[in-house]
Amino acid sequence: MSAMRGWLRADGRKGIRNHVAVAYLVECAHHVARRIAGEDAHLIGFPGCFPNPYAQRMMARLCTHPNVGAVVLVSLGCESFDRDMLERAIRDSGRPVLVVTIQSDGGTRESIAKGRDWVAAQMAALAKAPTVPVALSDLIVGTVCGGSDGTSGITGNPAAGIAFDKLVAAGAACIFEETGELIGCEGIMADRAATPALADALRAAVDKAARYYATLGYGSFAAGNADGGLSTIEEKSLGAYMKSGQSKIAGLIKPGDIPPRGGLYLMDVVPDGEVRFGFPNISDNAEIVEMMASGAHCTLFVTGRGSVVGSALAPVIKIAANPHMYRRLAEDMDINAGAVLEGGATLEEVGQAIFDKVRAVAAGDETASEAMGHREFILTYKSFEPIGPACLPV
Amino acid sequence: MMTDPRLLLLHPGDSVYVLRDRIAAGEVIAVEGAQVTVPDALGLGHKIARQAIAAGAQIVKYGAPIGRASAPIAAGAHVHLHNLRSDYTPTHGRGGEVA
Numbered sequence: 001m002s003a004m005r006g007w008l009r010a011d012g013r014k015g016i017r018n019h020v021a022v023a024y025l026v027e028c029a030h031h032v033a034r035r036i037a038g039e040d041a042h043l044i045g046f047p048g049c050f051p052n053p054y055a056q057r058m059m060a061r062l063c064t065h066p067n068v069g070a071v072v073l074v075s076l077g078c079e080s081f082d083r084d085m086l087e088r089a090i091r092d093s094g095r096p097v098l099v100v101t102i103q104s105d106g107g108t109r110e111s112i113a114k115g116r117d118w119v120a121a122q123m124a125a126l127a128k129a130p131t132v133p134v135a136l137s138d139l140i141v142g143t144v145c146g147g148s149d150g151t152s153g154i155t156g157n158p159a160a161g162i163a164f165d166k167l168v169a170a171g172a173a174c175i176f177e178e179t180g181e182l183i184g185c186e187g188i189m190a191d192r193a194a195t196p197a198l199a200d201a202l203r204a205a206v207d208k209a210a211r212y213y214a215t216l217g218y219g220s221f222a223a224g225n226a227d228g229g230l231s232t233i234e235e236k237s238l239g240a241y242m243k244s245g246q247s248k249i250a251g252l253i254k255p256g257d258i259p260p261r262g263g264l265y266l267m268d269v270v271p272d273g274e275v276r277f278g279f280p281n282i283s284d285n286a287e288i289v290e291m292m293a294s295g296a297h298c299t300l301f302v303t304g305r306g307s308v309v310g311s312a313l314a315p316v317i318k319i320a321a322n323p324h325m326y327r328r329l330a331e332d333m334d335i336n337a338g339a340v341l342e343g344g345a346t347l348e349e350v351g352q353a354i355f356d357k358v359r360a361v362a363a364g365d366e367t368a369s370e371a372m373g374h375r376e377f378i379l380t381y382k383s384f385e386p387i388g389p390a391c392l393p394v
Numbered sequence: 395m396m397t398d399p400r401l402l403l404l405h406p407g408d409s410v411y412v413l414r415d416r417i418a419a420g421e422v423i424a425v426e427g428a429q430v431t432v433p434d435a436l437g438l439g440h441k442i443a444r445q446a447i448a449a450g451a452q453i454v455k456y457g458a459p460i461g462r463a464s465a466p467i468a469a470g471a472h473v474h475l476h477n478l479r480s481d482y483t484p485t486h487g488r489g490g491e492v493a
Contacts, residue, residue, distance in 0.1 A: 150439030153456075154404060154412050184482050188458050221483075229413070229439035231473070232480035235460035242456060341414040341438070343399070 004134040004362040007069060010094030014138045015066035016297050016362045018126045019313060020119050022072045023063060025086070026079035032108055033074035036100070036115030040123055041072070042312040044377045051080040054255075054382040060086055061256045061293040064093040067313050069129065070122040071095055072115050077103030096122060134362055137171030137262055141358060142291030142299040143243045144177065146284035149304030149322055150228030153239020155350070156302035156321030156337040161245035162351025163300065164264065167358065168247040173259035175294060176244040177267035177287060179209035180280070184234025185241040189266070192249045197390035201252050205268040215275045243302065252391040254384050255290035260392060267294060268387075277381040285309055285376040288316060298361055300354065308332045310369025312377040315361050318368055319354060334368050395427035401442060405457035410441040410473050412455070423470070430470030441473040453478055 006014040024033035024045035037043040044062055046055045063071045063086065071090050075083050083099065090097040098118045105111045143160050145152055164174045182189060186206040193199035221233045230236045250263030259265050269290055270280045281287050284301070288311045291299050298314055301307065304321040306329045320326035323338030330336075335354055339345040345353075361367055397403075401411035401423075417423060419435045426444060436442070441455065447467040452459040464479045471477070 150437075154402065154414075154439070158404070158456075184460075184480075185458070226475060227437075229437060229441060229474070231441070231475055231478045232461040233482050234458075234480060235455060238456045238458055238460060341402070 005131040006134040013066040017067040018069040025081040028076040142296035145302040147305035147307040151321040152304040157242035159350035163354035164245035171262040181240040184237040258295040272385040310374025312375040396424040398423040425470040
């Protein structure tokens, strides 16, 4: 396996990719941004015109993500997004940044030309940028699951958990999430907390999720779950919880909080306060975006039904939980955890394979979704209070 | 003790096995050395009791409780909505059964 190398940023973090990001600051600038990005750069953005502190913070985190080497901001000109604040944050991070403002840069055609010329120059510069060695202790790895079925909780999720244990033991920071799918696990999860105060915070986060989903009228256990052999909500939750492995829980973060050191972290993705903007995360990529905003260099994605998504900016490693799905969608998958059900591998072997895949991807290997050009991205409205002092015990 | 290879033990402390493949109605399978007849077809992901479980006892999967036995469960019996109930919220199946 080739050595892991990456790009050292001014804040000390290291990227495992060196992408140019093109960010639209309102949907009205989306088309121009897409044309500027073309095939080379990675397109991200926020579609809303009304201001939102969460979106502002997320965009700042994403534009200064370690996998990003340069940024184009594409503004229509009259949107509410604080373009100047974002530009300053990028400049202060030591990255080159170009602002294209469609209303003052001469409209669609001239804005695209201005942006494309700059991107071409940046791509040439980034291709020559020096690299440095990357250690596992430099990495942040997220995990999500989507398109789950009865196999997710017995193959892909426990295997991802074993990989997490190995990564945490090697000094990496690992993040798991979706407090709404941890109802019933709060007791055993709190037992793994580094401190009693953190245990209380973990329980409170799951309580908040239960209240939030109850308000939305979410049926967290569908009849289809029972058809697949699941009997209780806590059994379903435990399947998702398996992704977290066995490590001690070092902290509770919210989207955009960057783990201060190695260890295992729970991300609380459910907004604070009254229910205002609808579902916490409207699709799997919203979860991946939040992992990236908290610095994840790559994300493990466990799927039973067969999601094909990747992501802009940070590679997604797809773990097939269901062996039948794997045979249909093999080209879209990086790991076949379904082999556990057919006697082709043990959970430990699949966990090791996921761990090895993280190292290979950090050394530059393309994931299946990267190779096929997947660069999904979605960011919508939310609101959060900052985490409390108990959430990140020293 | 012999156990059918289609039964997967997720954690050493578990009271149930998980099916890694389907089992047909009427099959006789080995569960920890005992021969058990499976009355109804069971699909991938369903659970079978590893040992006899008393009514009211916790049922453990993944090394963690997933609810309690709502009736006595024999070793090798199917564990599902009819004999397992949540310690949180009741589960509603398609047929209106509540566990």
